[in-house]
Amino acid sequence: MLKSILVTGGAGFIGSHTVVELLVAGHQVVVMDNLSNAKPSVLARIRGLADRDFTFIEADVCDRDSLREVFHQHDIGAVIHFAGLKAVGESTRLPLDYYRNNFCGTLGLLETMKGFGCRNLVFSSSATVYGDPAEVPIREEFPLSATNPYGRSKLMIEDLCRDLASSESGWRIALLRYFNPVGAHPSGLLGEDPQGIPNNLMPYLLQVAAGQRPSLEVFGQDYPTPDGTGVRDYLHVVDLAKGHLAALKALPGLQGAVPINLGTGKGYSVLEMIQALERTVGHPIPWRVGPRRPGDIAQCYADPSRAQELLGWRASLDLDTMCRDGWNWQQNGAASQF
Ligand code: WQD
Numbered sequence: 219m220l221k222s223i224l225v226t227g228g229a230g231f232i233g234s235h236t237v238v239e240l241l242v243a244g245h246q247v248v249v250m251d252n253l254s255n256a257k258p259s260v261l262a263r264i265r266g267l268a269d270r271d272f273t274f275i276e277a278d279v280c281d282r283d284s285l286r287e288v289f290h291q292h293d294i295g296a297v298i299h300f301a302g303l304k305a306v307g308e309s310t311r312l313p314l315d316y317y318r319n320n321f322c323g324t325l326g327l328l329e330t331m332k333g334f335g336c337r338n339l340v341f342s343s344s345a346t347v348y349g350d351p352a353e354v355p356i357r358e359e360f361p362l363s364a365t366n367p368y369g370r371s372k373l374m375i376e377d378l379c380r381d382l383a384s385s386e387s388g389w390r391i392a393l394l395r396y397f398n399p400v401g402a403h404p405s406g407l408l409g410e411d412p413q414g415i416p417n418n419l420m421p422y423l424l425q426v427a428a429g430q431r432p433s434l435e436v437f438g439q440d441y442p443t444p445d446g447t448g449v450r451d452y453l454h455v456v457d458l459a460k461g462h463l464a465a466l467k468a469l470p471g472l473q474g475a476v477p478i479n480l481g482t483g484k485g486y487s488v489l490e491m492i493q494a495l496e497r498t499v500g501h502p503i504p505w506r507v508g509p510r511r512p513g514d515i516a517q518c519y520a521d522p523s524r525a526q527e528l529l530g531w532r533a534s535l536d537l538d539t540m541c542r543d544g545w546n547w548q549q550n551g552a553a554s555q556f
Contacts (some may be wrong), residue, residue, distance in 0.1 A: 221295025222246040223466065224288060226279045226327065229256035229412045232342070232399055234264055235299040235459035237414060238408070240298075241268035243463055248287075248292050256414065263407045273291040279323040282330065289334040296338035296469060298462055299327060302365040302371075305417050306346070306513065309368035320371035321378070328382060339391045340380070340465045345451070345518055347373045347395060347483070354449075354485065355521035358477045365513050367474050376477065383474035390472045397451035397481035397520050401540040402547030409421040409547030410455075412493040420452070420540075427499045434503065436488050438510035439527070443517055447488035451519035452544070454535035464531035472528070475530040481520025482533040491537075507530065 223240055227233045228249030234256070237383075239246050241264070249261075249272055261274055273292065277284035279301040289296070302320040303309065305351040309316040331337065337474030347357050349363030376393050383389040398549035400420040425431045439446040461480045486494070496503050525531045 220246050222248050222273075222292045223294070223299045224250060224294045224389050225300065226247045226297065226433040227300030227302065227342075228298075229253060229274075230300055231261045231297060232455060232458055234260050234397070234408050235262050235297060235403060235414060235455050236300070237272065238267050238403070238464045239296070239459045241272060241457075242269040245452050247272040248275065248288060249273065250275045250277055252276065252280060257411065260408065265379045267403065267405055267407060267437065269501065278297070280319060282326045285330045286333075289330055289336070294334065294336050294480075295369070296340070296466060297327065297336065298340040298342075298466065299324065300342045302342070304344075304368060306366050306368050307417055309366050310418060313367040316367045316371050317374075319530070320368075324375045337389045338469050339389070340462055340469070341379060341391060341393050343393045343395045343477070344369065344372050345374055345395050345397045345495060347376060348493075348518070350515045351518065354517045355483060355485050356479065356518065356521050357521045358479055358524055376475070379475040390469045390473060392469060392472060393417065393475055393477040394461065394465060394543065395477055395479050396458060397453055397479070397518065399455045400452045401454040401456065401535070401543040403456065404543050404546070406543075406546040406550040409544070409552060411445040411552055417449075419488060420544060423495055424501065424544055427495055427503050427504075428548050429546065432504065436505055437508060439507045440510070441516040442481060443487055445487050445489045447516040447517045448514055449485040449487050449519065451456065451485055452481065452491070452537065453482050453533045454540045457533040458484075459529060461525065461529065463530045464518070464529035468529045471544040478525050478527070478528060479522050480525055480531075480533075481518040481522050483520055485517060485519035486537060494537050495545070496540045498538065498545050
């Protein structure tokens with residue numbers, strides 16, 4: 219009997235794209251999501267895109283009874299853990315929510331996994347654990363630090379996983395450090411669907427391009443970068459989803475908790491992102507320069523060589539594809555979400 223893969227937060231932006239790839243690859247999937255940041259329509263879209271069914275359980279990862287019930291009902295071979303809160307600014311206003319959902323939620327998941335003898339985990343970590351790196355590109359052995367409760371919760375979870383893996387043999391944990399996920403499924407049926415005003419550059423820029431917002435405020439043009447604006451490692455969400463499958467497949471060969479960067483290894487500035495999306499949409503996108511955003515760093519992009527070595531994975535979709543798929547979603551998918 220094929221063991222199932224439990225995907226917490228599998229209805230979210232990265233989770234939904236990963237569930238499609240898991241199903242297409244033939245895995246049995248159980249999704250657990252409280253739908254706090256996803257619409258129910260995503261579930262049918264996943265089934266349609268993969269042309270395969272999966273089990274969905276509407277529950278919060280902090281609900282330990284629901285977690286135990288999932289492991290009782292299904293033979294879970296591994297967990298891909300996306301569920302959590304992820305807005306940097308919000309985390310400074312609501313630290314208790316972030317530590318409870320992110321850290322305590324993961325603690326309960328690990329205790330339940332241990333109780334059922336499941337020691338295979340792919341964890342959704344973040345490049346934010348590098349704080350303000352002294353140099354770029356960033357390698358996994360660089361110093362770790364956090365500048366906000368969201369980043370600190372991710373760093374604490376990584377430490378929890380490292381301590382657990384050191385305490386007893388048999389744990390195989392991939393700590394996937396995402397850089398900046400953007401874009402959408404090429405079908406236009408799945409994509410980033412932020413509630414309210416988007417915190418991140420790409421969803422905001424797409425809404426300006428669609429005429430939903432008057433202009434983009436560029437947070438600072440006085441950084442020590444080629445054009446003065448922030449440089450980031452943007453990667454296509456489908457590349458990122460495939461990185462999770464590669465990590466799942468590589469787990470048997472991993473020992474303990476292993477951090478792995480998932481990025482393209484190339485940095486683009488805010489102005490380069492605006493120009494790239496203008497090429498896609500075919501018209502200028504209004505922007506203006508404002509003050510730096512507190513907590514922002516100048517440059518952040520990955521050295522992705524460990525992912526290539528350990529997972530046989532590297533990003534393959536270019537910036538124009540990220541913009542094209544993001545724009546397609548903005549025009550078709552996002553609008554039709556109900
Ligand atoms: C990108 C660049 C901004 C908005 C965050 C989290 C990180 C991860 C990804 C979860 C920066 C500039 C942005 C705008 C702008 N999330 N910008 N105007 O800050 O690199 O990373 O999201 O894991 O943990 O920290 O992404 O998209 O917010 O910003 O000029 O309206 O765009 O200054 O240079 P960031 P971002």
